[in-house]
Amino acid sequence: MTAVTDCGRRGLRAWPAVEPATTHLYLHDNRLTVVPGAVxxxxxxxVLDLAGNQLQGLPFEIGRCGALEYLYLHANRITELRPEIGDLSRLVYLNVNLNPLSRWGDALCGLTVLAELRAESTGLEALPETLAGLVQLRELHLRSNLLTDLPEQTARLRNLRFVNLRDNRLSAVPPSLAGLPRLRELDLRQNAIDSAPEFLAALPCLDKLDLRWNRIAQDDPVVESLRARGVLVHC
Structure with missing residues (x-):
């Protein structure tokens, strides 16, 4: 049975009373600064929606929410993800966009069914090696960060269908993407890439490639090869 508590956009400064049987809790767009251990x-x-508050972190008790599937934390002030997030073994969606994340620690460990990770505009300079454990990940959203490459372990994410690396600091297409046989859409806009590597043409499921606002020529041979086989390429 679904039990919904919707307290979004109410100007709340303190955690409200919540029934223990609640399955969906919406507290987005308030003024919360602390999540109590009672969570x-x-x-x-x-479902737990805490987006658009003033949170700097979560309590360790968040790891006891073992049924949690969707966690919305975007647009807060969180600088570190607690390792207890890794105890949320049923989590399929995690959104930490628009947080000044400087440390991930072991937060991704244990999230073996996570299908979508959103970490846009977080100031990320490098991805944690623990990313390799997200074996069911299908969508990876990393727009507007400070990434210059992706770790080799990215190649282990063989279920990835969509990768967004728009507006980073890439000077080349990350080689680890060559190991993604199910990749369908790749967004590389607004980087400093000057050529398309041959491995892109070997990705069997690639259907859309966006290379706009880089330094790649329209007549790049790999781009022409992809277009010839029917891939939608923006360049």
Missing amino acids: GALTRLR
């Missing part, structure tokens, strides 16, 4: 008592919670 750990919400063991039936499947």
